[in-house]
Amino acid sequence: MRTSLGEVADVIDAARVLYADEPATSELLDGYAQRLREPLRVAVAGIVKAGKSTLLNALIGERIAPTDAGECTRAITWYRHASTAHVTLHLRDGGTVSLPVRRVEGRLDLDLQGRSADDVAWIDVGWPSESLRSTILIDTPGIASLTRENSQRAMQFLVPENTPSAADAIVYLLRHVHSSDVRFLEAFRDTAAGTSQTVNAVAVLSRADEIGSGRIDSLVSAAAIADRYRRDGELRALALGVLPIAGLLAEGARTLRESEFIALREVARLDRRVREALLVSVDRFVRPTATTSLSIPVRENLLARFGLFGVRLAAALIRGGASTSSALADRLVQQSGMVALQEFFASHFRARAVPLKARGVLQGVEQLIRERPRPGADAVLGGIERIVARSHDLRELALLADLRTATVSLSPREVAEAERILGGEGTAVTARLGLRDTATPAERDARVDELLARWRALSESPVSDRYTAHLCRMIVRSVEGVASEAAAGRAARGASDVVLSGGPA
Missing domain, CATH: 3.40.50.300 (P-loop containing nucleotide triphosphate hydrolases)
Structure with missing residues (x-):
């Protein structure tokens, strides 16, 4: 089951009742409610x-x-x-x-x-x-x-x-x-x-x-x-x-001006030996020279906006076919790591x-109640415990962190696979299954069956300690969740196909 922000909001409302006579605490709880909506x-x-x-x-x-x-x-x-x-x-x-x-x-x-x-x-x-x-x-x-x-x-x-x-x-x-x-x-x-x-x-x-x-x-x-x-x-x-x-390159690329593209294009069109000599260092790039018509202030602006690395890269990309400012900006963004x-x-x-916001809010409400308990507080704490116990996405995040700090009786390959299934490489179905984005439904189903068999066996292994067995059972739940998500996606696409094929000509 995934976290419901509605249930988290109900916890906040219950806490509001407890502290209705404290304006400062009510304001804090209002802030938590706002956080859920933002x-x-x-x-x-x-x-x-x-x-x-x-x-x-x-x-x-x-x-x-x-x-x-x-x-x-x-x-x-x-x-x-x-x-x-x-x-x-x-x-x-x-x-x-x-x-x-x-x-x-x-x-x-x-x-x-x-x-x-x-x-x-x-x-x-x-x-x-x-x-x-x-x-x-x-x-x-x-x-x-x-x-x-x-x-x-x-x-x-x-x-x-x-x-x-x-x-x-x-x-x-x-x-x-x-x-x-x-x-x-x-x-x-x-x-x-x-x-x-x-x-x-x-x-x-x-x-x-x-x-x-x-x-x-x-x-x-x-x-x-x-x-x-x-x-x-x-x-x-x-x-x-x-x-x-x-x-700096990412910022410059996403805010590239046409005048800057024209200046970079002039650098790219210089004779190779002249260009390489000009781009040897920052000092060389901005010193007076007759080899380029670009003024010193223009060259200083290019350095401030892109750095020497960015100027060198932009010149190379222009020579490689980036013939417009938008094409250059796209390639620079890609190269920047952005x-x-x-x-x-x-x-x-x-x-x-949803789980990231819910975790912070629930922690805040729980901390408030434990530090300043009031009659009726146990009911609110019980509501928090039920949300955490039922919300598998919250538990996934906790397990993902544990795998990076705790000692488990799994091989390095199994730890890496567990992290991937828990969403360590992304939450998409194919990312969790370790498949390419273009994997067919049959390939996904086969991988799900393979993972379920392996992790169920590990959870039941007599050599697995208690914590490792618990971890493996959570991995099984995650794989089952991935299978359900993939099936729901196929059903939705199938319904769409039916509507399209049955519509008016």
Whole structure:
């Protein structure tokens, strides 16, 4: 059985009755109810200069998040879909202030009007971007900042002491695995997931082009490093995946202007020896030269927008056939790693939006009641326990995390297969079964039969300890769920065919 947000909302309503005489607690519960109705909340976090705002702009598809070191970058900023653009400051004293929507050189100008970040609880930005319809993105100050207040502001939001994290999932940016990164992800896992230790984070090597010193094949090297982190490093127990992203390239590609394409095309059309000499280094690219008609400010802008790696790659793609700005933008997005991250969002975060939101809300209500019990509290706690016990998707997430930390009497191949069945490589039927997307119904049915036979045998094996046997039974339930989902899909398609074939000529 899958989690029902309606049942979770009923738990909130029951808790409201218990604490009806406490306005502050009622407001907290109203916030939990609002969270259930909103799109999934995904926070973007990382140490200073990891490229958070740049990646956020790439995800939104517009250059609206400020990337300088001003006061606004020290505040927590929420970006959500709205029919018309608006910016609202939520102050620590409880007041709100509407800011004018103003852009400077394409970026949104978040002018705090003389206030410091210490005066601001959070900034709410509504923006008419299709990318924000299904996800609320939250920009946070840098972890391990030189300014202690900045780090505390981010930590208090993402890993609060007495309540669940306000984020349902997190994209954590790192340039390499630092002890500060590991400590934060451990804290987020434990706070965000409670006793279930739900894996709801993805780690991103956000400046992957720098790993290969700006070479065109830099992302290949970065992908190998990311795969090693994912399989063998400390990040395995803390994140569902590790992905390489050239963040600056992704932002530049998604916001590419026609004038920039024309400038990049001129670089691509230079004689090979001239072009290679010009692209040897940043200094060489922007020094005065008669070999190109591009002015120094134009070349400086290209570096600021794409980096030397991006200019080199764009020139190569144009020479390879990207003859329009839209074609170049599409190929740069693909090369940047952004497509893989967007697919990860879809298959791991948005596909799990209901259990991820429910887990955080249920944890918050349970924690509230246990810390401040009242007559009738046992009934509410019983409702939470029933939801968790019946919701297989919540238990799947807990088991997926356990497989990365607990010791089980399974072979490495069996552990990998168990993770895949539980959704570790995506929640689609073919992803769970380990089949290509074009697999036929017969191939799916054969794989289901194979997996059921293997995992039922493992669950009944006399050499399996109690926990491993329980895990294997949960795997069997997941395979049965996949089989039901596949059958329902075939039935739906069959009904559609009947309607189409029986309609008027």
